[in-house]
Amino acid sequence: xxxxxxxxxxxxxxxxxxxxxxxxxxxxxxxxxxxxxxxxxxxxxxxxxxxxxxxxxxxxxxxxxxxxxxxxxxxxxxxxxxxxxxxxxxxxxxxxxxxxxxxxxxxxxxxxxxxxxxxxxxxxxxxxxxxxxxxxxxxxxxxxxxxxxxxxxxxxxxxxxxxxxxxxxxxxxxxxxxxxxxxxxxxxxxxxxxxxxxxxxxxxxxxxxxxxxxxxxxxxxxxxxxxxxxxxxxxxxxxxxxxxxxxxxxxxxxxxxxxxxxxxxxxxxxxxxxxxxxxxxxxxxxxxxxxxxxxxxxxxxxxxxxxxxxxxxxxxxxxxxxxxxxxxxxxxxxxxxxxxxxxxxxxxxxxxxxxxxxxx
Amino acid sequence: xxxxxxxxxxxxxxxxxxxxxxxxxxxxxxxxxxxxxxxxxxxxxxxxxxxxxxxxxxxxxxxxxxxxxxxxxxxxxxxxxxxxxxxxxxxxxxxxxxxxxxxxxxxxxxxxxxxxxxxxxxxxxxxxxxxxxxxxxxxxxxxxxxxxxxxxxxxxxxxxxxxxxxxxxxxxxxxxxxxxxxxxxxxxxxxxxxxxxxxxxxxxxxxxxxxxxxxxxxxxxxxxxxxxxxxxxxxxxxxxxxxxxxxxxxxxxxxxxxxxxxxxxxxxxxxxxxxxxxxxxxxxxxxxxxxxxxxxxxxxxxxxxxxxxxxxxxxxxxxxxxxxxxxxxxxxxxxxxxxxxxxxxxxxxxxxxxxxxxxx
Numbered sequence: 001x002x003x004x005x006x007x008x009x010x011x012x013x014x015x016x017x018x019x020x021x022x023x024x025x026x027x028x029x030x031x032x033x034x035x036x037x038x039x040x041x042x043x044x045x046x047x048x049x050x051x052x053x054x055x056x057x058x059x060x061x062x063x064x065x066x067x068x069x070x071x072x073x074x075x076x077x078x079x080x081x082x083x084x085x086x087x088x089x090x091x092x093x094x095x096x097x098x099x100x101x102x103x104x105x106x107x108x109x110x111x112x113x114x115x116x117x118x119x120x121x122x123x124x125x126x127x128x129x130x131x132x133x134x135x136x137x138x139x140x141x142x143x144x145x146x147x148x149x150x151x152x153x154x155x156x157x158x159x160x161x162x163x164x165x166x167x168x169x170x171x172x173x174x175x176x177x178x179x180x181x182x183x184x185x186x187x188x189x190x191x192x193x194x195x196x197x198x199x200x201x202x203x204x205x206x207x208x209x210x211x212x213x214x215x216x217x218x219x220x221x222x223x224x225x226x227x228x229x230x231x232x233x234x235x236x237x238x239x240x241x242x243x244x245x246x247x248x249x250x251x252x253x254x255x256x257x258x259x260x261x262x263x264x265x266x267x268x269x270x271x272x273x274x275x276x277x278x279x280x281x282x283x284x285x286x287x288x289x290x291x292x293x294x295x296x297x298x299x300x301x302x303x304x305x306x307x308x309x310x311x312x313x314x315x316x317x318x319x320x321x322x323x324x325x326x327x328x329x330x331x332x333x334x335x336x337x338x339x340x341x342x343x344x345x346x347x348x349x350x351x352x353x354x355x356x357x358x359x360x
Numbered sequence: 361x362x363x364x365x366x367x368x369x370x371x372x373x374x375x376x377x378x379x380x381x382x383x384x385x386x387x388x389x390x391x392x393x394x395x396x397x398x399x400x401x402x403x404x405x406x407x408x409x410x411x412x413x414x415x416x417x418x419x420x421x422x423x424x425x426x427x428x429x430x431x432x433x434x435x436x437x438x439x440x441x442x443x444x445x446x447x448x449x450x451x452x453x454x455x456x457x458x459x460x461x462x463x464x465x466x467x468x469x470x471x472x473x474x475x476x477x478x479x480x481x482x483x484x485x486x487x488x489x490x491x492x493x494x495x496x497x498x499x500x501x502x503x504x505x506x507x508x509x510x511x512x513x514x515x516x517x518x519x520x521x522x523x524x525x526x527x528x529x530x531x532x533x534x535x536x537x538x539x540x541x542x543x544x545x546x547x548x549x550x551x552x553x554x555x556x557x558x559x560x561x562x563x564x565x566x567x568x569x570x571x572x573x574x575x576x577x578x579x580x581x582x583x584x585x586x587x588x589x590x591x592x593x594x595x596x597x598x599x600x601x602x603x604x605x606x607x608x609x610x611x612x613x614x615x616x617x618x619x620x621x622x623x624x625x626x627x628x629x630x631x632x633x634x635x636x637x638x639x640x641x642x643x644x645x646x647x648x649x650x651x652x653x654x655x656x657x658x659x660x661x662x663x664x665x666x667x668x669x670x671x672x673x674x675x676x677x678x679x680x681x682x683x684x685x686x687x688x689x690x691x692x693x694x695x696x697x698x699x700x701x702x703x704x705x706x707x708x709x710x711x712x713x714x715x716x717x718x719x720x
Contacts, residue, residue, distance in 0.1 A: 096582075
């Protein structure tokens with residue numbers, strides 16, 4: 001049974017899960033090769049296609065988002081990949097490429113800054129690259145990358161270059177109209193803005209990306225987009241899926257649509273704004289460049305705050321606050337506000353932080 | 361909420377899940393980088409090491425078993441892999457090797473037969489191979505491979521050859537003392553004899569296998585055993601894990617230990633025996649060679665039985681029976697009896713089949 005001491009999560013994943021979604025996790029199993037699962041699969045995939053305003057099939061992989069970051073490279077990089085990095089996850093994507101023996105370069109900006117379309121243009125103009133990989137919402141720094149601008153540039157000037165987007169901590173919280181933006185691969189774990197327990201990855205691939213994948217060899221079995229496409233056509237997954245997470249995701253998508261997507265996106269923007277306004281009033285410094293802030297989390301410099309004591313205070317209030325990540329671990333803290341979290345929840349969290357700051 | 365129409369699963373995965381285990385699936389999330397998860401991880405890993413009578417670390421990957429079948433090859437095959445096949449999953453493992461561009465050969469026996477140590481000896485004596493891959497319990501045919509004999513041969517005569525074992529539908533139902541048998545990689549999904557919802561894979565690697573992995577390049581990121589080993593030392597997973605399935609697995613392992621492992625293994629053997637004795641009385645033919653029967657499922661030739669009508673009858677009784685798989689799809693059916701299923705459940709299922717056969 002759930003321990004009475006459950007602490008509410010304001011960390012950038014897993015995020016707090018709605019009780020109705022949790023209930024879905026406890027449903028008895030069904031066979032994944034039967035009609036009941038196929039119906040569930042098709043329902044979830046259709047809702048995801050609606051969310052992403054796409055005519056493309058939306059696939060689901062059992063694993064973590066990192067796995068599909070790797071799959072995107074295995075299926076889409078024939079010559080050399082250009083990685084854009086503004087934090088830990090962009091850097092990791094480049095490492096993933098190297099770990100598979102792929103050719104890859106990285107264009108990094110300082111943590112807290114955002115990559116820009118101009119530098120992408122300069123790099124792609126060398127003609128060395130057939131893919132560019134970008135993290136939409138860089139969870140380590142709280143930066144939102146200008147993906148629409150980058151995609152527009154690539155689609156206009158470099159038609160053969162594929163745009164691969166890690167949309168973890170973005171999908172479900174900001175509008176990502178796949179086809180209109182001309183993105184080639186987009187992926188996200190379900191434990192962020194979808195507010196489900198982790199275990200499934202949502203992803204989609206453009207026809208350009210699928211054509212590339214069909215040509216590529218040695219992609220492996222579990223990560224081959226062509227297999228996902230074939231299984232999808234039959235309302236199936238390539239191997240035994242995390243069935244419980246399918247039930248949960250189906251329910252959490254219903255919650256998103258019931259609220260209305262514009263309202264969902266607006267709520268995330270509001271939670272970001274009220275966190276930043278509070279920080280400004282408090283004299284706390286935002287870690288990311290204020291022009292490039294993701295709506296799903298607020299990353300703040302800790303300055304003179306004793307982080308251990310702050311986190312302990314929050315825990316005593318039944319709240320888990322996000323710690324810093326990677327090289328910003330000891331100099332930042334993060335307030336994640338995505339998924340089922342409401343503005344009132346954020347206000348409550350900020351009030352607890354106030355309490356700590358005032359008592360110091 | 362669970363539909364009132366839940367049908368009990370006698371299919372070879374996912375298997376029927378205990379209500380207490382399902383309850384664990386609905387627990388609120390915890391952060392996977394915090395102390396609470398580390399404690400859970402260490403508890404589960406220790407219980408698994410006890411189950412496998414091993415001093416080695418036991419790892420957990422979020423994904424399906426197919427993924428770790430691929431990982432085993434990526435981490436352990438430097439020159440060429442010998443695949444033993446007696447059904448669909450052995451054949452698939454060979455396909456997985458080819459899908460990654462690895463060098464691999466396959467030694468197949470007729471479906472229903474088992475590979476034997478003699479043919480392994482002949483193949484390995486060529487000196488071409490540095491790994492041999494074998495499916496312990498071939499779920500498509502109901503055959504149990506003589507893994508202890510094969511492992512003994514390899515350990516005695518071919519010390520540098522690694523023994524990779526797919527123990528899906530075996531681990532948790534038969535005793536697999538990892539170190540004593542001298543196996544190098546063993547893997548299993550948790551939705552078979554562990555009777556959990558799918559999403560996690562249990563696996564372990566010998567020091568020989570880890571040494572091979574440390575030397576190999578281009579393994580990729582998500583499948584790299586070295587990363588799993590590093591994370592394990594800190595009580596962590598390499599990326600966001602399927603946390604709910606950790607809760608469930610912890611509980612289901614407690615159920616196994618509460619029953620007592622010898623009793624668990626004996627129960628599976630008894631369910632197999634009573635299914636086979638019933639089949640013999642009924643004049644039904646076992647698909648596998650009777651000398652090589654897995655205790656976790658009984659695969660029967662359908663003969664004159666109309667399979668669609670049989671399955672429909674069983675569904676009307678609230679039971680899902682296993683269909684045939686792959687090329688045996690239309691000529692067999694499978695009664696899976698593993699995990700939480702008890703002899704009395706099997707007797708109930710057999711009585712329903714009797715009912716159908718008598719009414720024909």
